Amino acid sequence: MTFIEKLSAYIVDRIIKKITFFLVLLIFVSGISSSIKAQPSHLTKTQQLNIKNDVFWNTTAGQPIYSQGGGIFKFPDPVTGIQKYYWYGVHYKEAAAYQADPSVTHSKDTFEAVTCYSSTNLVDWTFERNVFTKEHLAKLGKRPTWVGRLGVAYVKELNKYAMFVQHGPRVLITLAASPTGNFDWHQELDMTSRIGTSNTGDQTVFTDEDTGKSYLVYSYGKGRSKIYVSEIGMNEGMVTLLDCTMIFQGESREGNCMFKYKGKFYMAASNIYGWDASHAYYLVADKIRGPYTPTNKMLVMEGASDDYAHISQTGFFYTIKGSKQETVLYCGDRWANFAGNGLGFNQWLPLSFKEEKPYFNSLSSWNLDVKSGMWSVAKDNNYIKNGSFEADRKRIPSMVKPVQEQLTGWFSTVLKGNKIVTDTLSPTLNHFNTEADRKIVIGEKSLQISDHINFKRKVSQMVSSSPYVKLPDGFYTLTAKVKNSKGFNTLEMYAKSAGKNFVLSFKNPHPTWQFIRLEKIRIKNGKVEIGFLAEGIANAFCHVDDVVLLAD
Numbered sequence: 001m002t003f004i005e006k007l008s009a010y011i012v013d014r015i016i017k018k019i020t021f022f023l024v025l026l027i028f029v030s031g032i033s034s035s036i037k038a039q040p041s042h043l044t045k046t047q048q049l050n051i052k053n054d055v056f057w058n059t060t061a062g063q064p065i066y067s068q069g070g071g072i073f074k075f076p077d078p079v080t081g082i083q084k085y086y087w088y089g090v091h092y093k094e095a096a097a098y099q100a101d102p103s104v105t106h107s108k109d110t111f112e113a114v115t116c117y118s119s120t121n122l123v124d125w126t127f128e129r130n131v132f133t134k135e136h137l138a139k140l141g142k143r144p145t146w147v148g149r150l151g152v153a154y155v156k157e158l159n160k161y162a163m164f165v166q167h168g169p170r171v172l173i174t175l176a177a178s179p180t181g182n183f184d185w186h187q188e189l190d191m192t193s194r195i196g197t198s199n200t201g202d203q204t205v206f207t208d209e210d211t212g213k214s215y216l217v218y219s220y221g222k223g224r225s226k227i228y229v230s231e232i233g234m235n236e237g238m239v240t241l242l243d244c245t246m247i248f249q250g251e252s253r254e255g256n257c258m259f260k261y262k263g264k265f266y267m268a269a270s271n272i273y274g275w276d277a278s279h280a281y282y283l284v285a286d287k288i289r290g291p292y293t294p295t296n297k298m299l300v301m302e303g304a305s306d307d308y309a310h311i312s313q314t315g316f317f318y319t320i321k322g323s324k325q326e327t328v329l330y331c332g333d334r335w336a337n338f339a340g341n342g343l344g345f346n347q348w349l350p351l352s353f354k355e356e357k358p359y360f361n362s363l364s365s366w367n368l369d370v371k372s373g374m375w376s377v378a379k380d381n382n383y384i385k386n387g388s389f390e391a392d393r394k395r396i397p398s399m400v401k402p403v404q405e406q407l408t409g410w411f412s413t414v415l416k417g418n419k420i421v422t423d424t425l426s427p428t429l430n431h432f433n434t435e436a437d438r439k440i441v442i443g444e445k446s447l448q449i450s451d452h453i454n455f456k457r458k459v460s461q462m463v464s465s466s467p468y469v470k471l472p473d474g475f476y477t478l479t480a481k482v483k484n485s486k487g488f489n490t491l492e493m494y495a496k497s498a499g500k501n502f503v504l505s506f507k508n509p510h511p512t513w514q515f516i517r518l519e520k521i522r523i524k525n526g527k528v529e530i531g532f533l534a535e536g537i538a539n540a541f542c543h544v545d546d547v548v549l550l551a552d
Helices: 001-036 094-102 134-139
Strands: 049-052 068-076 081-091 111-119 124-131 147-155 161-167 169-174 184-189 200-208 213-220 226-235 238-242 245-249 253-260 262-268 281-285 312-319 324-333 346-352 357-358 365-369 375-376 411-416 430-432 445-450 454-465 474-484 486-498 500-505 510-522 527-536 540-550
Touching: 068 200, 068 324, 081 094, 081 124, 081 147, 111 134, 111 147, 124 134, 124 161, 147 213, 147 226, 161 200, 169 238, 184 238, 213 253, 238 357, 253 324, 262 312, 262 454, 346 365, 445 454, 445 527, 474 486, 486 510, 486 540, 500 510, 510 527, 527 540
Parallel strands: 068 147, 147 200, 200 253, 253 312
Antiparallel strands: 049 365, 068 081, 081 111, 111 124, 147 161, 161 169, 169 184, 200 213, 213 226, 226 238, 226 245, 253 262, 262 281, 312 324, 324 346, 346 357, 365 375, 411 454, 430 445, 445 540, 454 527, 474 510, 474 540, 486 500, 486 527
16 A cells, blocks of 8 residues: 555544544534423422413413412322322403403403313423313303302312302302312302301312311401301211301401411401402411401511512412421412403412511512422512502502502602692502503503603612512613603613612603613612602603513
8 A cells, every 4th residue: 555545544534533523422412402401491400490470371281371269279180199289260261362462451250161270390280171161050051150269178078079169149069079070060058147148258268288177268248347267078968168267357358368387377368459459468376267366457468568469369378398398379369350460360479487477479480399398589580579560550649449649669759840649639650551552561550750740750669688588689680661752851760779870861752662771780788779760841751661670
């Protein structure tokens, strides 16, 4: 073999070896990449899964979740016998219409079905089936009426599952052979002999997993100024309520529900604001039938006031008894005629406790590990409270319930112009968005900065670490959507932390909604003031919506 031939053979051999090496490397890297993509995008090293509020939720199959006014219960799977979480609630026709087009508010609540979803981790939900439907009611000759506020209890004497649901002016009891079976008509209860009204106000089912006993928690049907608890059981061959104990009598409450934490019972409820959001109230007792304290005077959960319980109403609770921690899951409903109060029908938040005192952690995104009971704040959590300005469903300042001068979670400081008071001459602090607005921004309301005379005003919110949720030091980005007229000498979005100001000016007119962004805000000492500063002539206006503060 000549020198040239030997050289050529050597070069070919080296090329083949390099190609082989890179092919093996490519296969190895591809294998790693595939295994990463095969993992759920929300899975972390600690096995915590993400719960995201302020969005519409889907099942594991990508279908919308429709479940309102219900509850979560732990039952054995009818096939495997393994304990699973079953979530029951109502699918209303208008909920689907609102999800399809969030720019339209619907005034009706047409019952479609009671839905059943199952999960092993309280995050990923699989649709099982509609377990009680309008067609079933039609076959029984029942006229269309309100159907809602329900829960399911296991009745060991029958080895069946009983659903208690409001049905017009009565409490309907239906039975099924399994958690996912057809719930058939059993009987209706007229509550008059028990509480003086044929119907309950609001109601939920609470199961004490320590004893296996289930209870109906409900309010007086008129005015809702009394709350009762009744054990669910058998009497003369029928599933019914065995007793009736009044545990509260005082100011009217709705959204009545109960949970148990470290051996104590908590009775929770919301204000009588229709289907609007409100504070989250509670009482506490050592025994389920009481006495509850403070006597007939509910306390507001700390952390729930700045955005009316993350713009929701008390729906139900579920207590996770993990290997490391006991965590109470607050499950709030967003009703408000299926629109106008922020996206998403379900808002789930973790509670924290200082001894027996609950604290409401208002988060837009957080992570949960159901096995350990541990939870953490997610990277994409929005630290702004009431950032879409939907907590207040009325004109603010408001002279009617709830009487208030300031927007929930925000403070407007008048530097020049008319005072902000509960009077018709006061500037209005929120704007009622049009349907066209709502194609771009979320909900029926936005912030309004305007006056009938020349004005200068600051609208601000102080964002800081709470006892249980830290605002980490570091860099953040503040964004918002704005629409404003001409006539402003000053119009700014700002952030202020540790004596340093970060400012974005946008005083030029924006006749349509614009997205604005203030970057590289350095937050120190776990505290930042964010807000908007405006100085304008009479009747100049600025509307602000969807304010978001995210860590970089």
